[in-house]
Amino acid sequence: MSIRKDLQKRIQQLGQRIQNNVKVQEGDDPKEQPAELMKELDSCLSQLQELIWRINATNIETKNGEGRTLTELMAQKDVLTMRISTLRSVFDTASTGQDRYSRSEIKMVTMIDVKALSKQIDEYSAQLRKLDIEIQALNFQTELK
Numbered sequence: 457m458s459i460r461k462d463l464q465k466r467i468q469q470l471g472q473r474i475q476n477n478v479k480v481q482e483g484d485d486p487k488e489q490p491a492e493l494m495k496e497l498d499s500c501l502s503q504l505q506e507l508i509w510r511i512n513a514t515n516i517e518t519k520n521g522e523g524r525t526l527t528e529l530m531a532q533k534d535v536l537t538m539r540i541s542t543l544r545s546v547f548d549t550a551s552t553g554q555d556r557y558s559r560s561e562i563k564m565v566t567m568i569d570v571k572a573l574s575k576q577i578d579e580y581s582a583q584l585r586k587l588d589i590e591i592q593a594l595n596f597q598t599e600l601k
Contacts, residue, residue: 460511463504470497514601518594526598529591536584543577 474493477486515526550566550573 460504460507463500463507467497467500467504470500510600514598517601518598520590520594526591526594529587529594533584533587533591536580536587540577540580540584543573543580547573547577 470493473488474490474497477488477490477493480486512527515530518526520526520529546568547570550568551570554564
């Protein structure tokens, strides 16, 4: 995974370096040759594509003790993360107080049980931590194909 992250960072940096050198003042030379940087970018992108393919192939074949694939566990983790994020936003909105300066102002009321929602978020967060540990353990035990 760190190789993929390093490649992605390198690709981003190469893109920036290319942009910095595609235009120069007339009569000046670029600090770096864009054509050479483009070749290096193509090489990094090819390496990244191969690495992503290998990671995906490995993840679809790697199974936990219950027979679920790493790909399936990662999809579950992504959705669980999204669920927690959405529920936290709802919690923040529901638990925000309202300042009223007079009795004639409209009073807003919370339509959900904030305490129950908080408990639910905590339960999902615990599930996410457990799932993350399981994924990390599988990744540690698995050789990339």
